[in-house]
Amino acid sequence: MQTAGPLLNGNFELQPSRCRMNSTRVMDAHAIPHWTVAGFVEYIESGAKQGDMILVVPEGMHAVRLGTESSIQQELSVTQGSYYSITFSAARTCAQNEKLTVSIVPGDPPGELPVQTVYTTSGWDSYAWAFQAAQGVVSFVIHHGDDQVDDPECGPIIDAVAIKTINPPQATGSKFQPSSLVISAAE
Template sequence: MAGNVRRAAVFLAVCLAARAAAAIQDGLLPNGNFEQVPPKSQLNGTRLMGRYAIPHWEISGFVEYIGSGQKQGDMLLPVPEGAYAVRLGNEASIRQQLTDLAPRTHYSITFSAARTCAQAEQLNVTVAPESDILPIQTVYTSSGWDSYSWAFEATGSVASFIVHNPGVSEDPACGPLIDLFAIKTLPPPKSSTTPGTDNLLKNGDFEEGPYIFPNTPWGVLVPPLDLDDYSPLSPWMVLSSTKSVKYVDAPRHVVPRGARAVELVSGVEAALVQDVATVPRRPYRLEFSAGDAGDGCAGAMAVQAYAGRGSVRVPYQSRGKGGHTRGALEFTAAANQTRVVFVSMAYNMKPDGTLCGPVVDDVSLVCTRKRAARRLLL
């Protein structure tokens, strides 16, 4: 009997190890950069003719295969990485089957997009049953390319990932360019691990977030989503109508603490928000770092933080070379749940005219009554 139990345990361990080994890997999706070219027989100029013309992808509608440096009239069509990208015409879509997903696990998709001739372009991103419209009309880089993130919860081991252009232009060739598709497994949010604190906020150091492409210098945008959607920066949410915040990393930016932070690039039009369980009438202290990402964003900055019925404004004079200051807000909770909000109170721009703003990092929320009780016990 004992031998049977041991054999069953070994078999279960082997199965679990095999499942872990088969799990989807973080990084580029198969042919996620479109560098595996379609056969010449599947191209009519730039237009892709076959449904399966691009290896590992399925297309529908007017889809073009764009080479780096290609022109449309007098406009140069850049490619962010490698030699090729794809353009989606009106009502066109591209899809890929995602495999080896773990059910009930959250994943983020990162991809790059650039608008062409249309102004109010959007992209509809879907992994059934979830679907969202991502606004891409605001450009945050001088190259015209931005990286966007989106998250979903897997309902099974296989899912169909679709990017669709709902069409806002009369010209079908005015759709957005897309490139560089990557996936990342999102672990369950956990409280930050600042020594000596009991941080009630989860992911307060922003170390867990969407995939950032190693060869792109502009970070990843976290767009606004409905409250019931899954955030790629969970449990932080972005509240806005069309604007985003930017997720940045230490290799290409100055980060106050750790490896990642959030840059508030949209002024008062986008707020970074997390809801936290609190006890009414108890005192709390919110602390955070505010500074600049060392990306040339210079000038007067200000981060406004809200929690409960309190607020604090933390000014920061940036030289665009990195640095930060600490802000703090003490308040008394008024309800069982308190919303923590960060927003930039200024519109900042780099010398090239692109939007930028202050970084927020190393955020903690502690109950000061517990802290005082602990000191008395000691």
């Protein structure tokens, strides 16, 4: 049962066997230990080059890149009814708007997260997704859809995937009196 910390191989440091890869492309759905991949997924090493750009990994030496219509997923043992937050780092590798769809199966409808990568000097942004566990075993999925780009290799890099049990806010029992703030323009 996972309650806090990185997911199993959440930093992607346990490497896939090279015989299950074609260069950086992962060719087998179960090649990356503890993960299931679908579509064009690459196993990236920090310092690798993409054209004139050097790819940097935020934690450790490895990460994954999700190409068009690709995904990574991991089954999680959780406590049914408990609340969790999953965090991960993502970075764009192409000059385009990219979106990730995050979902817990079974669970709430998936959510869409735009990958902006404009706020940090490292080029990586952190994302969080909260959910309530519908069952004791759920699948966590990060999916990169079709961004209307011809290059299937063009897609965000994912790393540092972690989970934490969170406590929902509790009612205090005291009477809460909402207040309003009215701002009026001076005449």
